Amino acid sequence: MGMKKPEDVILFKNNKRIDGRKPDELRPIKIEAGVLYRADGSAYVEWGGNKILAAVYGPREALPKHIQDPRKAIVNARYNMAAFSVEDRKRPGPDRRSIEISKVISEALERVILTEQFPRASIDVNIEVLDADAGTRCAGLTAAGVALADAGIPMRDIPVACAAGKVEGKVILDLCKEEDNYGDADMPVAIAPLTDEILLLQMDGHLTYEEFEKALDLAIKGCHIVSELQKKALLKKYERVLEVE
Amino acid sequence: MGMKKPEDVILFKNNKRIDGRKPDELRPIKIEAGVLYRADGSAYVEWGGNKILAAVYGPREALPKHIQDPRKAIVNARYNMAAFSVEDRKRPGPDRRSIEISKVISEALERVILTEQFPRASIDVNIEVLDADAGTRCAGLTAAGVALADAGIPMRDIPVACAAGKVEGKVILDLCKEEDNYGDADMPVAIAPLTDEILLLQMDGHLTYEEFEKALDLAIKGCHIVSELQKKALLKKYERVLEVE
Amino acid sequence: MGMKKPEDVILFKNNKRIDGRKPDELRPIKIEAGVLYRADGSAYVEWGGNKILAAVYGPREALPKHIQDPRKAIVNARYNMAAFSVEDRKRPGPDRRSIEISKVISEALERVILTEQFPRASIDVNIEVLDADAGTRCAGLTAAGVALADAGIPMRDIPVACAAGKVEGKVILDLCKEEDNYGDADMPVAIAPLTDEILLLQMDGHLTYEEFEKALDLAIKGCHIVSELQKKALLKKYERVLEVE
Amino acid sequence: MSSSVVPSIKKDFIYKLISEGKRIDGRAFDEYRSIKIETGLIRKAEGSAKVKIGNTQVLVGIKMDVGEPYPDSPDMGVLTTSAELIPLASPDFEAGPPGKEAIELARVVDRGIRESEIIQLDKLCIEPGEKVWIMFIDIHVLDQDGNLFDASLLASLAALYTSTVPAERFELGENFKLPLSKDPPISCTSVKLNNAIVIDPVLDEEEIADARLTVATDKKGDIRAMQKGLSGSFTIEEVKKIIKASIINGKKLREVLNKSIRG
């Protein structure tokens, strides 16, 4: 949003988007579970040009002690961009954007994890953006969901995310970089797919109420497609493990 | 001090100061007690162009535990300037100047508070400069005194502060901005008005011993005038409370 | 290393080095033990143009508690350069270079200290470079060895350090500034002189295996010479103490 | 916020009230507390406003400076929004660099203002690629009794609409009113509490809420920004309900804002 569109950029024409997709079409997505040795659970997601790793550690004793919650586990997601994941090198360490994203992802994940089973514990979810295109927070949350399942963390559901938005007056699914920069609205949504409960919802730009309803509907449909890919990745990992055993 | 005076600035002429005041005259001062909802005690002070809020929290358990003093309460004053309170925006967070002022104000307040009544506790005094003219540390300490009384913190006395100084060889009370910038000396003084004990004393510039005696005398007189305004503000608050009840 | 040598700089000629020394000759070294009042042990070392103070505090309770090791004392060396010790003023506080040097010196010292005698304690070694020429880490470690002995810390041996290196194809002892800047290799070595165990070893530049053997031999010889100076300084201190008593 | 614990007895009490259709301070579920906006308080700022929503107080000051534009927008002024949750405002706020709550607050207000494009940043260019106006919105929370999002956005808007660009101080010609478009986004925040939705929560409600949704709307009632918070979830229907209530209340808050900046 917010960037002035160069005149020669045509975001939507003949029902086709700038990268050739249809309005309700996702970018190519590849998900792999159990990709790291040290982590208790892990996942790798390629989503368009995004390459994202997620690793889960825990439940383990929350430290320092004064952060412990005697009633439940703390869910501590940390979204981080590698210095080389963006065009202009990003200085290492959290910036304001990544702190906000870490916060909303932590809150979204906390809802589905059975935190009350692990008082005084922390469940640490590390999301590393290695190569960034548009939509890293949705891809990161999706990877986190798989990594949590891979770690065997008890959950009500496997959380999943997908964005919808608007370009040139048209509601679309899963914005690419140009659509994100020059489009009219971006709305990342995370849900628990069994119930369609909304875990994360942000929006920037301009939507009429009717467009919002359409976009929300589209984003949830996208979430369900990605959810199937999450489950396939987990299944494949279990099959792999069974083969080895 | 220390700034070269432009030639057209006349700080003192015909027994009048640059803002029209007499040598021993204070700027207009307005004090209000009990202005915040959450704080245990609070005060608002307008003093010339200064606008200052003070809020007191405590006595409460000092944290982290290792800072606790088993014999008495810690008095922790924090002087802070809002980013927009000065001509060139101040970066948020403490700078060296505000750390020093916080230190000398904390020490001055500690003397009058009956800290031995609250072992292991902290008494936190937050002084926010919202609009800064000259003399913010005196106005801030004065506000803190009212906020402490408003919070019901047991004190030997209500501390109060006022500066004296020198411009063009003349000893004066309560320097304004131009006098502060281009004058010969600035001497903030805080006292316990019941005994005239000196709680805070700083001086920059150039005073002969005789001028110092005169300036100290003038500053203490100023303190007593401001002390009366402090008491009136507290009385008014109590009357207001009684009316409500 | 790594700096392009100006054409008029001749590092080695007629078996003489740029500062007139022979290949295996040390710069002038002066060591004094027990130079500070507050420290439990201290030493001052002048080594060429280097001026270095070391002070030891401890064994004392390691704080905060969570850093304590129940089996032994922590050795915490802190190498620091004074802001005015180098040509271009150094910003106060640790930089990456001083953090690395602190780490390798801490590890070297830990080997000789009988840390198992002081569980949960810390032994703090402060090394201050007041005037820097080349070779501050060796001079600093040497000063630390004397300060530890002066503090009466039980040690297997008094650690000592000296560098060897290469300029214009010639293996030399104890590089001076120009040799450090424009030379071919620098190799600081610390040993426990009773056993010639190697406590610290770093190398940058270019050495054939044969040159390495020669340089290591030379560095160890240098260490033994410096070791004698350490012992003399400690003896002198004890004599001084005995005289006073 | 999580650090302050409302005793469970208070939680039970609020839950019970909610189940009876009542709130702790007697308001209807979709009713705001009284709102008061004062502008032009800070002489040293180019614009300022203090907003009271019930007992919550937020002071915003605008400062301007001259500096370089970003390389990717050489002919646009620069906007920076910061929020300080100073320890003066709450026993739960600690001194130190902004934590995640303060950062989220600043970023939500910043996006609300930036994405709605009410500030005509192109009119804040002095020399393309070289010199532009740098604008700082500083949110100073003075008294925290809930709903900082709405109070902070309102105060930022009231401060902006009463700001003067200090061109004279920088010897850049005459001072002029900050160029703004007329349709600012107004945010309304609701929380979910024991499965009920209440708008403009007080702190006691916020502390036991499951989920929070902030919705910024424009004059026409279109949606300009949203931010969901807290670790609970919303159903689709709840989200729709909140948006509709936000559109209605947004109109009322807009009236209050307009009155304050006309005065």
Add this chain to the structure above:
Amino acid sequence: MSSSVVPSIKKDFIYKLISEGKRIDGRAFDEYRSIKIETGLIRKAEGSAKVKIGNTQVLVGIKMDVGEPYPDSPDMGVLTTSAELIPLASPDFEAGPPGKEAIELARVVDRGIRESEIIQLDKLCIEPGEKVWIMFIDIHVLDQDGNLFDASLLASLAALYTSTVPAERFELGENFKLPLSKDPPISCTSVKLNNAIVIDPVLDEEEIADARLTVATDKKGDIRAMQKGLSGSFTIEEVKKIIKASIINGKKLREVLNKSIRG
């Protein structure tokens, strides 16, 4: 690393194996784990490589920017090496600014590359004294199972040798391959364990090791850098033995590297 305690039972087990001439994963004392190098993974980077040594994984990305040279080398590009021990890679790594382990790692890799002069920094000058290429080597550890030094240097080299200087993006002519000399230093790391010397330690070995020595050698087998670590000591003979083993293994690792960057 010191924070993670291998239970003493595991230590006893590893010691016993060592005394029988065996290692926990069955390798010979002077044998490396299998090594896999992939390059060109990160589209946004000018060059990138992922190195796996056994279960250890390190990803390095190269970014380039245009900036000012250092005053004392006005006609040379600038090189900066950073390492992040991100909490993703190990339960013992904590978020926050680099600690002493990360700093030592970055500095050892940096010196290995800088002192060997493989990067022709003089060819990265754009305008002497004014404008040069600034190069960032960012070491991102993904999975920590020991021997980060060797994995990080290998990954840095593989990333460098497959990097393109993005001149077009900065409107400075055509992109070109990063100019590098052909003889990179290859480091081999050994640790001393119960008086035995083993190369390429896994984490379980590193955690109970007494001393560590990293030796970088060139094609000819000359020594280009060394770094001793940990609080134990080496005898002179042990150091010589390690250097000799490093020269031999260095040749093997060089083969692996060359294959990956030719591919």
Add this chain to the structure above:
Amino acid sequence: MSSSVVPSIKKDFIYKLISEGKRIDGRAFDEYRSIKIETGLIRKAEGSAKVKIGNTQVLVGIKMDVGEPYPDSPDMGVLTTSAELIPLASPDFEAGPPGKEAIELARVVDRGIRESEIIQLDKLCIEPGEKVWIMFIDIHVLDQDGNLFDASLLASLAALYTSTVPAERFELGENFKLPLSKDPPISCTSVKLNNAIVIDPVLDEEEIADARLTVATDKKGDIRAMQKGLSGSFTIEEVKKIIKASIINGKKLREVLNKSIRG
């Protein structure tokens, strides 16, 4: 300083001595410890001095650089004063950024020098508005046995008076003596202890003192700066008494300073 606790037995002992008119080290209440000043110790600094007052040792180094002036004083050099309470000097000093004690120390020394205008900052202008000399006074406390204020100001003055502006290093003509006026402010610090006033306190006295007053005076005996510290109070008479003693002792300290910089 507050963290180190002098056992109450020592406090009682010092109090008892004081009530008998004696001090722990046998000095009179208005008597300084012996003072030793050495200059020109640090070859890398433009000027340096080490001051010993009893067992207290402070080393000050002056460094100069070339940089931009402040916009509001385009034709003046820039002065920056920092103090480091390094852990070498006391078991109570911790590593890390300067705490409030170090900041107060640096600011009091800085004001003493700045307000007395002994440095002719206008003579440190190279090109008005563009280039001036930047001067750093770095106070490095080596051994803390009380009265750091006086030792630090004395050491700063001795270092300044023996400093050379390194113009040659910056290719700005010949080196020259730092231009200074001849009447530096000399500070004397007293503390109140069990209702007595003692000058030049040792650490044992400082730690149990109620209040501290530092008074800087000039050659004529006029007051140039004051700073009260600690949480006790002074009566008006006590302040006057301290000032008078500071004027007298200031003259003696000035002699010591003058001798050291003439040498």
